[in-house]
Amino acid sequence: MNMVTPLLVSILTASACVTASLCSAATKPSPTYKTSFDCTGSQAxxxxxxxxxxxxxxxxxxxxxxxxxxxxxxxxxxxxxxxxxxxxxxxxxxxxxxxxxxxxxxxxxxxxxxxxxxxxxSAIARTKDPSRRTEGPLAYHCAGFSPLIAATFYTVEPGVVFLKWANTSVTLNQVPSSSGTQYTGKDYKGNYSFWQIGNDVFLQIPGSGQMTCAAEPVG
Incomplete structure (x- = not known):
């Protein structure tokens, strides 16, 4: 006859509880957030x-x-x-x-x-709605760089900025910064950085050193 001691029963029970807890955590569905479309049905x-x-x-x-x-x-x-x-x-x-x-x-x-x-x-899309999470496009002129930089900001968490000039565009993501707001990203050409510290703006693109930029008047 196989005898199972109380100690072994306790160990097996605890092990099963831990395993069940891990399995439950592993299968716990991630939160669903509000979107413009129905998240309850089948989606792409x-x-x-x-x-x-x-x-x-x-x-x-x-x-x-x-x-x-x-x-x-x-x-x-x-x-x-x-x-x-x-x-x-x-x-x-x-x-x-x-x-x-x-x-x-x-x-x-x-x-x-x-x-x-x-x-x-659309000028209507650019209206100053308090609920808005976008700004721009704003225009920047960078020292030593001829094309104007158009920048549209997504003030989500973390933030995003879309930069466009001439035939080039790049999307950068906000990264932790000890001062100001910094966005970085890269493409096949190399690394990009867009950094705002108060009224000062700096841009770095592949093949160029850091450039100082100034916002152009709006309107």
């Missing part, structure tokens, strides 16, 4: 990513706010009917990020660029 892999990521969910809500405002702007460029068509194509392109090895980076870039387009094309 990118939509699932957005639903469970607080930064992306905030970017999605803000982008939808800008889009709805642009639709009300008869003076938007392009016109509202074209804005609607462009939005459908943009959603299809955003969803393609699901096949990107760095899916979240791809989605952030997609939202940042689309927000820049909507704000640039």
């Amino acid at each position: 892999s990118v939509e699932k990513l957005i639903c469970h990521d607080p930064q992306l969910a905030q970017m999605d809500l803000e982008l939808n706010r800008l889009y709805l405002l642009a639709l009300t702007d008869d003076h938007s460029v392009p016109r509202p009917d074209k804005v609607e068509v462009d939005q459908r194509f943009w959603i299809e392109a955003r969803n393609q990020c699901g096949s990107d090895p760095q899916a979240k980076t791809c989605v952030i870039r997609s939202y940042a660029e689309r927000a820049h387009q909507l704000r640039q094309g």
Whole structure:
């Protein structure tokens, strides 16, 4: 007859409890955040990513706010009917990020660029709504650099800035900084940095040292 001592029973019970706890933690679903679309049904892999990521969910809500405002702007460029068509194509392109090895980076870039387009094309989308999470586009002139830099900011957590000049654009992510607000990123050309310290702005792009920049007057 096999006899199991009380001590062994206690050990086995504790082990089972620990295992069950670990399994429960491992299978615990991640939080679902509010977005412009329904997260309860079946979605594309990118939509699932957005639903469970607080930064992306905030970017999605803000982008939808800008889009709805642009639709009300008869003076938007392009016109509202074209804005609607462009939005459908943009959603299809955003969803393609699901096949990107760095899916979240791809989605952030997609939202940042689309927000820049909507704000640039519609004065109504640029209105100073207290709930807004975007700013810009603002123009900067950097010493020793001819093209103006257009910058659109996503004031989510962490923040994002979309920079565009000439035929180049780049999306940078906010990083911890002991002073000011700093954004960094990279592409196939190299590393980028955009740093705001009070009224001072600094930009570094591949092949260039740090440049001092000044905001151009708006309007």
